[in-house]
Amino acid sequence: MVQANGKTLKKIGGMPYPKDYVVQQLGNKLIYDELNYDKNHLHREYVQLYATLTDEQRVIFHKITDAVKFGKGGVFFLYGYGGTGKTFMWRTLAAFFRSKGEIVLTAASSGIASLLIPGGRRAHSKFKIPVPTMENSTCNLDGDGDHAHLFQQTKLIIWDEAPMCHKYCFETLDRTLQDVMSVKGNSDLIFGGKVVVFGGDFRQILPVIPRGSRSDIVHSSINASYIWDHCEVLTLTKNMRLNDALQGTDSEEVANFSKWILKVGEGKLSEPNDGNAEIEIPEDLLIPTSDNPIKSIVDSTYPNFLQNFADVSYLDSKAILASTIEVVDEINDYMLSIMPGEQRDYLSSNSVDMSDVNDPGIYEAITPEFLNSLRTSGLPNHHIKLKIGTPIMLMRNLDQAEGLCNGTRLIITKMADHVIEGKIMSGKHAGNVTYIARMTTSPSQSPWPFKLSRTQFPIVVSYAMTINKVKSKKGLKILINNGNSDEPNSTTNVVFKEIFHNL
Numbered sequence: 190m191v192q193a194n195g196k197t198l199k200k201i202g203g204m205p206y207p208k209d210y211v212v213q214q215l216g217n218k219l220i221y222d223e224l225n226y227d228k229n230h231l232h233r234e235y236v237q238l239y240a241t242l243t244d245e246q247r248v249i250f251h252k253i254t255d256a257v258k259f260g261k262g263g264v265f266f267l268y269g270y271g272g273t274g275k276t277f278m279w280r281t282l283a284a285f286f287r288s289k290g291e292i293v294l295t296a297a298s299s300g301i302a303s304l305l306i307p308g309g310r311r312a313h314s315k316f317k318i319p320v321p322t323m324e325n326s327t328c329n330l331d332g333d334g335d336h337a338h339l340f341q342q343t344k345l346i347i348w349d350e351a352p353m354c355h356k357y358c359f360e361t362l363d364r365t366l367q368d369v370m371s372v373k374g375n376s377d378l379i380f381g382g383k384v385v386v387f388g389g390d391f392r393q394i395l396p397v398i399p400r401g402s403r404s405d406i407v408h409s410s411i412n413a414s415y416i417w418d419h420c421e422v423l424t425l426t427k428n429m430r431l432n433d434a435l436q437g438t439d440s441e442e443v444a445n446f447s448k449w450i451l452k453v454g455e456g457k458l459s460e461p462n463d464g465n466a467e468i469e470i471p472e473d474l475l476i477p478t479s480d481n482p483i484k485s486i487v488d489s490t491y492p493n494f495l496q497n498f499a500d501v502s503y504l505d506s507k508a509i510l511a512s513t514i515e516v517v518d519e520i521n522d523y524m525l526s527i528m529p530g531e532q533r534d535y536l537s538s539n540s541v542d543m544s545d546v547n548d549p550g551i552y553e554a555i556t557p558e559f560l561n562s563l564r565t566s567g568l569p570n571h572h573i574k575l576k577i578g579t580p581i582m583l584m585r586n587l588d589q590a591e592g593l594c595n596g597t598r599l600i601i602t603k604m605a606d607h608v609i610e611g612k613i614m615s616g617k618h619a620g621n622v623t624y625i626a627r628m629t630t631s632p633s634q635s636p637w638p639f640k641l642s643r644t645q646f647p648i649v650v651s652y653a654m655t656i657n658k659v660k661s662k663k664g665l666k667i668l669i670n671n672g673n674s675d676e677p678n679s680t681t682n683v684v685f686k687e688i689f690h691n692l
């Protein structure tokens with residue numbers, strides 16, 4: 190249990206630790222875990238997946254497996270917009286190598302995306318990348334420890350949603366692998382001569398640089414790193430997610446929508462433009478306005494809510510996205526107000542973390558009311574309202590092995606004074622019940638001149654959520670705030686076009 194949570198008995202005061210010879214007999218737990226797969230089952234899975242690969246997927250598959258086979262290393266970037274089968278490729282590659290007893294390390298920049306890849310973990314925890322990551326950081330591992338031995342034996346590294354991470358994270362892994370692989374004489378090779386495959390879509394989420402300018406964001410992305418010069422871009426072009434829909438009667442409509450949304454993502458509507466353009470949204474995608482726009486979008490996204498509010502599959506297949514936490518809170522509050530059941534209110538306790546403060550006197554005048562009113566992304570609200578049946582989303586990685594990471598959605602099943610009980614809504618761990626306690630958190634990069642410590646459940650109600658939280662949902666409605674626009678059905682589209690330049 191201790192190991193499963195990434196800890197060791199050495200770190201728990203007062204616990205006896207086995208003598209060295211016992212530990213040596215047990216071997217390297219990390220390597221053991223990466224090899225502990227049912228090879229026959231994986232072989233059958235691989236055969237099935239390989240048979241359905243499209244031509245372009247198959248070419249890419251062979252390119253990567255050949256790079257591993259010839260042992261010369263290689264860095265690839267699997268590039269394709271949402272639904273082109275990147276996750277499908279990860280599954281095929283992982284099944285292929287693991288069925289042969291070889292080690293593939295699978296990771297993604299976000300916890301929630303990592304749950305979709307077999308054996309996936311958040312990249313920071315899988316590769317021990319320090320937070321915050323600096324220009325010359327290295328991974329937190331001992332050059333002759335278990336992690337280093339794991340890296341030495343690894344055949345392939347897969348890192349999904351790479352465009353979300355700062356380039357320093359990839360450079361940190363590169364430096365560390367060069368060190369670790371120096372025992373094999375590979376210290377000059379990029380990533381120590383390992384085959385590393387990144388994946389993602391630059392139209393999706395870019396690195397978050399607090400208060401960063403457009404140029405700061407573009408320059409922190411992976412394709413602004415020296416690593417990009419070594420990277421071969423492999424492109425997927427066929428939208429496999431829309432394939433099913435294309436078989437139906439409305440196939441032309443779906444194909445047109447697919448083309449239109451791609452143009453939005455690439456800033457190709459209303460050309461010429463510098464990435465900032467006014468675009469018109471087709472009438473059929475808009476929800477007719479009324480006196481109460483929040484009610485309109487809720488009625489359209491969650492039809493017959495009062496008959497279905499307790500149905501997990503109904504709730505899991507829907508979400509409303511908005512661009513600011515204020516609008517998200519407004520929609521969530523509205524949903525709770527119409528949902529039947531007794532409401533409980535959980536308030537946080539807040540303080541200023543004095544450990545970093547030179548002159549504590551300055552902060553004595555700050556009132557608890559002021560601290561309670563502070564909000565920023567990644568920090569739970571001071572006032573959380575819940576009812577039994579409310580969908581919530583975790584804001585912290587609590588236990589990734591159990592599917593409890595930042596972005597996991599649960600349904601509230603019980604509410605006590607100091608703990609709440611929730612049931613995981615979807616994925617491999619769907620139906621598992623877990624208890625969530627209050628914990629003290631601080632925003633990783635404080636927008637205030639002091640560090641706020643807030644003790645609260647690390648959750649947010651999730652009928653509506655901010656745009657960067659969602660991963661492949663079906664019944665999705667996006668609330669576009671077009672307050673600045675003169676036309677009722679147009680809005681400003683901002684695309685960081687520079688990011689596509691060297692793809």
Ligand SMILES: Nc1ncnc2c1ncn2[C@@H]1O[C@H](COP(=O)(O)OP(=O)(O)OP(=O)(O)O)[C@@H](O)[C@H]1O
Binds near residue numbers: 243269272278429661
């Ligand atoms: N060769 C294939 N044969 C059958 N189904 C496929 C194939 N490739 C992909 N799919 C299916 O298409 C859907 C989308 O694929 P996938 O989730 O891998 O795309 P993605 O590029 O990872 O998308 P996103 O960027 O949104 O995460 C999935 O349901 C997947 O099972």
